[in-house]
Amino acid sequence: MIKKITIVAGISMVLLASACKTKQSKMNVAKKETVSEKKVVVYQVFTRLFGNKNTTNAPWGTIEQNGVGKFNDFTDKALQEIKDLGVSYIWYTGVPHHALVHDYTAIGISNDDPEVVKGRAGSPYAVKDYYNVNPDLAVNPANRLQEFEALIARTHHADMKVIIDIVPNHIARKYEGKNNPKGVTDFGAHDDVTVEYKRDNNFYYIPNTPFEVPNTDAPLNGERNPLIDGKFNEFPAKWTGNGSRLAKPDRNDWYETVKVNYGIRPDGSKDFPELPAGFETKSVQEHFEFWAGKSVPDSWIKFKDIALYWTAKGVDGFRYDMAEMVPYEFWSYMNSAIKTANPNAFLMAEVYNPNEYRNYIRLGKMDYLYDKVETYDKLKDVIQGRCLPDGISDIQNHMADIEHHMLHFLDNHDEQRLASPEFAGTPEKGKPLMVVSTTISTAPTMIYFGQEVGEAGNENAGFGTHSRTSIFDYIGVPNHQRWMNNGKFDGGQLSENEKSLRDFYKRLLNFSLNSSALMGKYQEIQTANRQSTSGYDSGIYAFARWSDSQKLLIVTNFSWLTTSTFELKVPSDMVQKWNLKDGTYPITDQLYHKSTAELHIVNGEGKVWITIAPSESFIYEL
Template sequence: MIKSKFIVAGVAVTMLFSGCKTKDLKMSEVKATNSKENKAVVYQVFTRLFGNKNTTNKPWGTIEENGVGKFDDFTDKALHEIKDLGVTYIWYTGVPHHALVRDYTAFGISNDDPEVVKGRAGSPYAVKDYYNVNPDLAVNPANRLQEFEDLIARTHKAGLKLIIDIVPNHIARKYEGKNNPEGVKDFGADDNVNVEYDRNNNFYYIPKAHFEIPDGDIPLNGEKNPMIDGFFDENPAKWTGNGSRKVKPDQNDWYETVKVNYGIRPDGTKDFPELPAGFDQKSYQEHFAFWQDKDVPDSWKKFKSIALYWTAKGVDGFRYDMAEMVPYEFWSYMNSAVKMKNPDAFLLAEVYNPNEYRNYIRLGKMDYLYDKVETYDKLKDIIRGKSSPDGLSDIQKGMADIEHHMLHFLDNHDEQRLASPEFAGTPERGKPLMVVSTTLSTSPTMVYFGQEVGEAGNENAGFGTHSRTSIFDYIGVPNHQRWMNGGKFDGGQLSESEKQLRDFYRRLLNFSIKSPALMGQFQEIQSVNRQNNSGYDELIYSFVRWSENQKIIVTANFSSEKTSEFDLKIPADIISKWNLKDGEYKLTDQLYQKNSVRLTVNNGEGTARVKILPSESFIFELK
């Protein structure tokens, strides 16, 4: 998540409570694939922006000036087109009611102080009421929950599943649970505010001290507002969401949020039952049973209730913000409860510390984690000329036991747009990255709305900065709006190159969700081809994937300038695994079905003559 205008890319947030690594499994004991599953594709939409047709894009613009998207904009046609792209899940980002600067008092919603809201539209990660949804997203704010429930039904009708955000580490400074179910008390309602820490307090406190507005950010860019007075009533002050214990946080702290207490003492020790040895190998059912007679902190119970509330409404899973800042014992407690209600729930976590990956997967019962600091960062370095692709093989080898759980992406709300000058520079240069990211492992693939039509995030939105599509402002997304075409969702305003780009994504993603080989085995052939292979440029990367019924060879050219021609080598051990006899075999590219080459097997080794253009990729299937 982005909590500030300022991003520190690739820095893992490691908290005091980080646990020991779970015991690594021997490779012979690991099955990295599941032949019964198909590859999943997640389409992330920033819900507030998706349906916005307004093209004004005034910095710091209001809803009236810049427009806003609604739940209703996800029409049957829109959802059909998203599914046709090759999508299996939609992540509706920014659904829970979060703090924002707009007057909804007529609907029983209190105003939020702009001094503790980032931007005008507010951060979706400063949730104000977990049992309702963002009023901006509703045609009738009084009926906003029903409008979202209708969207759940339309999504399922379209043959798609959906996930939404849950942000357990922190909540808005002015959280008001006005829609709590019967028996659910508000956060902090029973807290002892006279102490820094109590196991069952929902927050950490700075006793006898008033919260102070941080210096730096100018609320609403200097616009007058009756609530901007240099004061926010929080007494005693609470710890800030990123763990800052200052009465006056820094402007780069997550000052619009307060940190939730999960029973971690201020010295970092744990004040709750821990999972016994060996629980990294136990099922979610066994985890659920373990917690049934345990006394757990109050915050655990509150967030479990939230997750089960949305599960009961038909939400198919969750994306957990900054999950590594919350102890994995809590995740075991909550995720096992979710899985007991919906065994197929899709549970995705934002974790950036590789040393903790296995804890959050095996002990925390997460289905998927972001593969950010390994595969994503490597691909970004390659296209920016800072690295060769050879290291991709080492990354895959190092994560072989958990590769299925490491979700791949090249674009999301936190990161610079793939097509931005700060990343790939053009949508076309992003194509080989996308092919490799999608086909390298059995993990799900994620695409951020607008990525498939080359959105570069060039707008000056106000609080948000260019190269990222702002999550803090009311803004339009130009390339996406051209595809949306005034609500027709037919790409009618796209340029020819943008249409071709979207067609590329559609071909790639649809192949990926149907390919048994992509849920099968992986082996790199990079090393053998980098050795004494004339014409095999250092910016080429190749590997093979196979299952019982499908065998494919992937070759990608990360160079945007150089055409390469070479004899691609398929080593003897792969030829043997594929049970190929000496002779010739046809390899047909599965992206466009136009290119085919001959694989010649001689003395148990294979070669195929390949000519690959700049930024081109092939997914050759053995016929």
């Protein structure tokens, strides 16, 4: 999904593309954060699509034509296979009840106007009711909440934890909290709509002005619908989710949503207590105590209550959409409350401005942020031939103090599929990217369902475009469906190449879960080899990871054309840190346990002969 973002309320939303510039590399990264003992792997799954067995894939297809997956499709067998892949957490994307075009009036849900819904199945980020779940996902929509609670229990029984979305920045234009707990009022229920801004209003208004439907392509591809009449009843008009202050949003705005007010005045100033100087070093408990008894905007309280509601139901963590569009003081308030209720809660956020990373981690008390505009963008540039991989080291070095908090991924619902022509081109070309992304830091690794079997997102779904698996349409996911094999979840329809690819992911992810070195120290050895190693081709990248009990040399070949043979140098300072004496040490690849080599230490410097094929990677253990 291409996101158009307006600068709102003084919050800079500059999307910084990582440049292919090589800086002076530091030779060692000191780990400055306290980290868990093991790697974490997050499996993102678009819940609506996971269990769908229908292969019709008609553009703009209805739920009856193209089918839809259900909570119940995550059977014990399916969950065990995900667990065995090497997964710690499942992020069930699209669970909260969001606006969609399907008639559920029989169970008391109002119909949504297609003119303010993207696609037919609707955007999961236009939430209509935070205290219930998407009725599409239930076998019995009237019992949808109970079916999701059962899925939480099954996931826990499979020894994995549950993450769902919370989208504090915006909600659906037609929000209806029909399942609010006692004492909870709807968003906007007590707003003063005669003014643009008031601290405890939940929305920003354009007083005395009606909302106008934007000029878009024909809703539902021109299909007749009684609600498609060029009108949507909203008076006065509200600011749109991306911050547009137009009563008639642009077609590229997030017109299906409205912006939530967090006490940021229209001029960008803050209308709430600010954290005192030095609070970046304070504990979660101290943040929680700071907010106790303080008056905060009503929207803060509403979203804290939502998060605690789902925490009480057994949800183990949250993924926050467009978190930097909401002030970090709010995150301090909400995240400290969540962590007080569940100290082990897993809190990850979509943040794209590197200048704000440390604020959202240290002041906002986020556990993890997307490492998108640094590591992800760099790897994409490398595989597309726009730069050498050497700059990966610079990224790791200058984020040394926060590297554990920068979640790594190569595929998610917003991005082009790793295997698509628009990204790596083939699943095999994506393999060295996956090795580096998984092993270069102590941060969690995230994969997107279907990535492990080479899904390329080629379908013309309707509102959604190819190269991304649509989040707006009812659609099937072909490679994933072949693995699903009509609900057997045994990979029975996969090709040999797809089976081999899934085996690669399974080996890599499970190794990462159990490697102490990947939770230890990092040192690049790229500079020494690039400067003087004969045969060290442009697509080669190498680094070391180690702990007290495990030492690794990781070598990848981003080239899909060239086999490289060279004598890898292990610099003397690296040899000293590993306490190696002159001699010969056998090393064995930990991915396939087939490749062995010898590390020769002579006069305090190490060398090892390596032959590496296109798109191949070695994780050599000493």
